[in-house]
Amino acid sequence: MSDSDSENIANIMERDSASPVGDLCASQIVMDDGREFLMVIVYISPNQKINDIIAFLHRRLLPYSHEGSMLLKDNLDKLPLLLAGDFNVNFARDNLLQLITFLQEKFSLHINNDPREATTRYGTAIDGVFTSLSQLSRTFLGYSYTLITSEQQLNNIF
Numbered sequence: 577m578s579d580s581d582s583e584n585i586a587n588i589m590e591r592d593s594a595s596p597v598g599d600l601c602a603s604q605i606v607m608d609d610g611r612e613f614l615m616v617i618v619y620i621s622p623n624q625k626i627n628d629i630i631a632f633l634h635r636r637l638l639p640y641s642h643e644g645s646m647l648l649k650d651n652l653d654k655l656p657l658l659l660a661g662d663f664n665v666n667f668a669r670d671n672l673l674q675l676i677t678f679l680q681e682k683f684s685l686h687i688n689n690d691p692r693e694a695t696t697r698y699g700t701a702i703d704g705v706f707t708s709l710s711q712l713s714r715t716f717l718g719y720s721y722t723l724i725t726s727e728q729q730l731n732n733i734f
Contacts, residue, residue: 595632596621597620597621597624597628597629597631597632598618598619598620598621598624598629598632599618599619600616600617600618600619600636600637601616601617602614602615602616602617603615604655612655612656613655613656613657613658614640614655614656614657614658615658615660616637616657616658616659616660617660617661618633618659618660618661618662618663619661619662619664620632620661620662620663620664620665621664622664623664624664624665626665626671626672626674626675629663629665629675630674630675630678633659633678633679634678634682637657637659637682637683639652640652640653640655640657640683641653641682641683642682643682653683653684656707656708657683657684657685657706657707657708658705658706658707658708659679659683659685659704659705659706659707660703660704660705660706661703661704662702662703663675663702663703663704664702665702666700666701666702667687667689667691667701667702667704668691668692668700668701672691676691679706683706683708684708685706685707685708686706686707686708687704687705687706688705688706688707689701689703689704689705691704
């Protein structure tokens with residue numbers, strides 16, 4: 577990981593602590609074989625508007641979009657990205673298509689969990705996993721966790 581990459585990740589974590597929309601925690605993961613990916617865990621505060629969530633994610637993850645990489649003259653948009661966490665919006669609702677489409681178009685992220693499957697014991701799908709890792713196995717975060725618990729499981733993802 578370059579000093580520039582470390583600085584970008586530090587900036588993501590530093591700026592987000594003051595946002596009323598939510599928080600992010602990002603870490604660039606380097607595997608033993610040198611492969612890398614960015615893992616971003618998100619918490620969106622309850623009752624946020626979809627447009628505010630989109631603006632929050634766009635500002636915080638801009639260096640990892642194609643447009644951000646072009647502006648910064650780097651290749652951070654080529655770094656595989658996993659975005660997961662508590663979005664506090666029910667992905668099973670039709671109005672969430674705007675958020676899903678935004679993540680696809682700006683960051684090449686695809687929802688990895690079925691938005692029709694509940695991720696909480698209350699029957700809602702407020703937790704989401706989005707990834708640009710095409711081989712990431714189907715998993716979700718929420719009341720029932722499927723966790724990556726070993727480096728072997730991470731190796732199987734790639």
